[in-house]
Amino acid sequence: CAAGSEKSFSPAAPAVHSARLPKTCPRAPAAVSAATVAVHADFTEDRVSALSQVSGVLGSQWGDEGKGKLVDVLAPRFDIVARCQGGANAGHTIYNAEGNKFALHLVPSGIIHEGTQCVVGNGVVIHVSGFFGEIDGLESNRVRCDGRILVSDRAHLLFDLHQVVDGLREAELEDSFIGTTKRGIGPCYSSKLDVLFKDAASRFQGFKYSKSMLKEEVERYKRFADRLEPFIADTVHVLNESIQQNKKILVEGGQATMLDIDFGTYPFVTSSSPSAGGICTGLGITPRIIGDLIGVVKAYTSSVGSGPFPTELFGEEGDRLRKAGMEFGTTTGRPRRCGWLDIHSLALKYCCQINGFSSFTKLDVLSGLSEIKVGVSYNQADEQTLQSFPGDLDTLEQVQVHNICYASRYILFLGQLYEVLPGWQSDNSSIRSYSELPQAARRYVERIEELVGVPPYLALSIFLLLFIFIAVVAVIPQSY
Numbered sequence: 001c002a003a004g005s006e007k008s009f010s011p012a013a014p015a016v017h018s019a020r021l022p023k024t025c026p027r028a029p030a031a032v033s034a035a036t037v038a039v040h041a042d043f044t045e046d047r048v049s050a051l052s053q054v055s056g057v058l059g060s061q062w063g064d065e066g067k068g069k070l071v072d073v074l075a076p077r078f079d080i081v082a083r084c085q086g087g088a089n090a091g092h093t094i095y096n097a098e099g100n101k102f103a104l105h106l107v108p109s110g111i112i113h114e115g116t117q118c119v120v121g122n123g124v125v126i127h128v129s130g131f132f133g134e135i136d137g138l139e140s141n142r143v144r145c146d147g148r149i150l151v152s153d154r155a156h157l158l159f160d161l162h163q164v165v166d167g168l169r170e171a172e173l174e175d176s177f178i179g180t181t182k183r184g185i186g187p188c189y190s191s192k193l194d195v196l197f198k199d200a201a202s203r204f205q206g207f208k209y210s211k212s213m214l215k216e217e218v219e220r221y222k223r224f225a226d227r228l229e230p231f232i233a234d235t236v237h238v239l240n241e242s243i244q245q246n247k248k249i250l251v252e253g254g255q256a257t258m259l260d261i262d263f264g265t266y267p268f269v270t271s272s273s274p275s276a277g278g279i280c281t282g283l284g285i286t287p288r289i290i291g292d293l294i295g296v297v298k299a300y301t302s303s304v305g306s307g308p309f310p311t312e313l314f315g316e317e318g319d320r321l322r323k324a325g326m327e328f329g330t331t332t333g334r335p336r337r338c339g340w341l342d343i344h345s346l347a348l349k350y351c352c353q354i355n356g357f358s359s360f361t362k363l364d365v366l367s368g369l370s371e372i373k374v375g376v377s378y379n380q381a382d383e384q385t386l387q388s389f390p391g392d393l394d395t396l397e398q399v400q401v402h403n404i405c406y407a408s409r410y411i412l413f414l415g416q417l418y419e420v421l422p423g424w425q426s427d428n429s430s431i432r433s434y435s436e437l438p439q440a441a442r443r444y445v446e447r448i449e450e451l452v453g454v455p456p457y458l459a460l461s462i463f464l465l466l467f468i469f470i471a472v473v474a475v476i477p478q479s480y
């Protein structure tokens with residue numbers, strides 16, 4: 001569903017205008033990937049081609065919802081795929097038509113499609129050697145990058161020393177560590193505002209950066225300058241010119257709303273704005289042009305960092321989801337924490353208010369469970385139900401404890417915290433149409449739709465993405 005579409009479901013959805021293109025897209029679709037070929041439903045075709053001139057794919061949970069795959073599927077319909085925030089902390093795994101696997105971190109997922117221009121916007125932080133490492137990997141697999149990637153001349157460089165400081169900061173936090181990807185993201189964004197280096201030298205005993213080491217690093221980066229030069233552009237100008245020329249732009253979000261520096265579970269968050277607002281600041285385009293925002297929601301929840309996770313599953317239950325969903329970090333390889341879908345904190349009251357969207361992935365991972373739970377409300381220690389997602393982590397922690405302690409009682413006697421739905425036994429990964437899904441799987445999707453409050457028009461979007469992802473799951477081994 002679209003933040004800017006006329007039938008936006010939430011009254012609180014941002015009032016942005018949908019700038020729709022004429023029905024015919026100015027650019028013929030480029031070569032389609034295996035994933036795209038697998039998308040069947042006619043209305044899917046219509047909805048995909050009707051996506052706004054500037055659309056976005058954003059995460060609605062704690063990241064790893066499958067945004068990269070969706071961007072890969074949609075990229076042939078867009079002229080430009082742009083990243084607006086984050087850096088190499090993102091890990092988007094995609095496969096090309098020959099089945100070659102690409103783990104992308106900085107390069108936008110549109111790169112696999114020959115005709116798509118990729119833009120790394122001003123809001124992204126760039127580790128240059130990592131960036132070229134990705135390009136080398138792509139080119140050795142015959143993906144042409146030359147002239148296809150533009151890097152903003154306003155984007156900040158992320159140095160190795162940012163990564164060192166990231167690790168030292170985490171060590172300093174001891175048991176309260178954030179669980180960062182140690183890619184230097186926080187320190188790099190901090191040094192946009194502050195002079196980090198002096199502080200780091202006096203603060204961390206293990207900080208080995210001497211003046212000569214700094215000089216060496218700068219020299220090393222100078223050597224990248226020649227190679228980097230052709231990639232650099234005033235991407236604010238390029239994007240705004242492209243909008244004038246009616247070109248279609250797809251924004252690829254990294255991370256997700258629950259990791260947003262403002263709206264996420266601070267301080268267990270990333271240092272950028274992965275929500276809708278980050279698109280404008282990270283690319284330099286007006287909010288008026290942003291149309292459809294597709295929020296990707298996984299059929300359950302995963303998270304790699306620390307912090308409260310009210311619907312987390314431990315022991316065998318958690319292990320089962322982790323194994324079936326291959327929930328191991330693309331960037332760090334860390335096992336992800338897994339749990340039930342948490343309607344309360346996600347689509348219903350919070351993410352949709354902030355971004356105005358909803359959609360669904362990885363339903364097949366839940367196959368084989370006898371029952372499926374959905375977190376529907378948070379009760380506090382005094383048994384009061386929280387009316388909105390709390391900004392205060394102590395409250396959220398209490399909810400978590402309370403939730404876990406009392407979950408079965410509520411399920412058994414009141415049905416209040418978790419709603420329990422019947423599971424389905426058959427494998428649905430090769431199913432291509434919604435009506436062929438097991439009845440219980442449809443019931444699950446429809447119940448979530450009801451809980452989220454998506455009206456029929458928007459429900460189609462959920463199904464659209466469901467179709468896409470059922471198809472993708474069938475064609476491409478899961479690796480998120």
Ligand code: IMP
Pocket residue numbers: 062063064089090091178179180181182183184185186254255259268269270271304305306
């Ligand atoms: P940072 O972005 O490396 O500073 O990490 C901050 C938090 O965001 C940690 O909890 C990370 O695990 C999480 N995080 C960052 N990038 C991703 C991602 O792409 N997927 C999932 N979690 C992420």
